[in-house]
Amino acid sequence: MTQPDDSKALPPGVAALLARAADPGFESWHRGIVRLGGCTNPVHLVGSAIVADAVTGEVLRSYVPEDDGGRLLVACGNRRAAVCPTCSRVYRADTYHLVRAGLVGGKEVPAQVGGHPRVFATLTAPGFGPVHTRREKDGQVRACRPRKASDCCAHGAPAGCHVRHGEDDPRLGEPLCPRCYDYAGAVLWQAHAGQLWHRFVMELRRELARRIGVPREEFGEAARLSYAKVAEYQRRGLVHFHAVVRLDGPEGPGAPPPGWATTDLLARAVRCAVGLVWLPALGADVVGRRVLRFGTQIDVRPISSSDTGERLTSAAVAGYIAKYATKGAESAGAVDRRIRHARDLATLPVRDHTLRMIGTCWWLGGLVPFEPLRLRQWAHMLGYRGHFSTKSRRYSTTLTALRQARAEHRAEQQRAALGLADRPVITVGQWRYAGRGYGPEAALVAASVREGGGGHGA
Structure with missing residues (x-):
């Protein structure tokens, strides 16, 4: 009697994987998937590469992919954890080392930078209407917005909220009255947030120059201001900035700061400069004249010169910034892709407040007055069009340098495996884009790598 074919009852991906396992090239194919560390959406490349002697030009090795129809799969490299958890971990680790090097040295940054004045500053967005929030005092959760029960807004909605919200309450960040909330102002602030940060840095240099009694144009001869910052979305859908701000000597991190440069002076200058920054919004004829500023909630704290015993250490600050460097607008309930058509707004899986932000964009x-802001292009980001993480040129190393070092390390390992470790060689490749993603069987292998905690093979 014929035995039943159990493979017919298996899910398509499992059946395909079992069939692939019988293929002579399974091991090579499997290694290629595992090497990606569980990347969720790899890039497909077609082409070839050669390894040649750097002196004679002799071709020592040639490579043409044989698996996946002659395609080479490489990790997507996306920084957002919501898109690719695997690649975002690599990005987060790189950001951590970049920020920490600017605090304690390393990665070609001298260790004496750890003794320079440094502060950790948080710059927030202003209010555009009361929203539900979680308040804590002395370890106790307090009422959201206590008001008299009879207090109402112009639209008849309660002006207060006596609920003690839990951390996962979906109402957090939602306006008490959507009709009172200034959505146009919120979106315009988002669109100008990057420019506000740029003006803050310029204003901070002016403020430091004023405090030491030198003209602004001569400040660079006395000291250098360096920073690394990241943008984080709040629950109300607006970004705020976390930044490390450091004072060096005029030649950069390797130069000792002048005697007047103290952490206290830097902290006071940061607080003052934030209040001086303003920017007129576009479209005054449409939505009225608006002057955009940072919010009044400003937090500026000194960073400890050591990583032992202090509340705010270099490692803690670096970890905090790296954590938020891998988050996008989806952390505020938005979507992780661009919106192409107005009809798509009707099917977006977002809460009402987020949908109103997107709709306002x-x-x-x-x-016409708002065309320079490209609000429709950035509607999925709730109007924010700046970079999530940036740094000044001399703060520390760069992400490019860290990636290059990782690539060189992989190349050394490959040369050793080929027996070419002691020979000067160069690799020349010709590749072109050929698609993204996995087949069903490859997706199963990648998922198992992610569940097993695997990372990139570098």
Whole structure:
């Protein structure tokens, strides 16, 4: 009697994987998937590469992918944890080392930088209307917004909220009255947030120059201001900035700061400079004249010169910034992809407040005065169009340098495996884009790598 074919009852991916396992090239194919560390959306490349002697030009090795129809799979490299947890971990680790090197040295940054004045500053967005929030005092959760029960807004909605919200309450960040909330102002602030940060840095240099009694144009001869910052979305959908700000000597991190440069002076200058920054918004004829500023909630704290016993250490600050460098607008309930058509707004899986932010971006983005802001292009980011993580040129190493070092390390390992470790060689490749993603069987292998905690093979 014929035995039943159990493979017919298996899910398609499992059946395909079992069939692939019988293929003579399974091991090579499997290694290629595992090497990606569980990347969720790899890039497919087609082409070839050669390894040649750097002196004679002799071709020592040639490589043409044989698996996946002659395609080479490489990790997507996306920084957002919501898109690719694996690649975001690599990005987060790189950001951590970049920030920490600017605090304690390393990665070609001298160790004496650890003695320079440094502060950790948080710059917030202003208020555009009361929202539900979680308040704590002395370890106790307090009422959201205590008001008299009879207090109402102009639209008849309660002006207060006596609920003690839990950390996962979906109402957090939602306006008490959506009709009172200034959505146009919020979206315009988002669109200008990057420019506000740029003006803050310039204003901080002016403020430091004023405090030491030198003209602004001569400040660079006395000291250098360096920073690394990241943008984080709050629950109300607006970004705020976390930044390390450091004072060096005029030649950069290797030069001792002048005698007047103290952490206290830097902290006071940061607080003052934030209040001096303003920017007129576009479209005054449409939505009224608006002057955009940072919020009044400003937190500036000194960073400890050592990683022992202090509350705010270099490692803690680096970890904090690296954590938020891998998050996007999806952490505020938005979507992780661009919105192409107005009809797509009707099916977005977002809460009402987020949908109103996106809808305001779409509305303003279709008006001529707001064309320079490209609000429709950035509607999925709730209007924010700046970089999530940036740094000044001399703060520390760069992400490019860290990636290059990792690539060189992999190349050394490959040369050793080929028996070419002691020979000067160069690798020349010709590759072109050929798609993204996995087949069903490859997706199963990648998922098992992620569940097993695997990382990139570098």
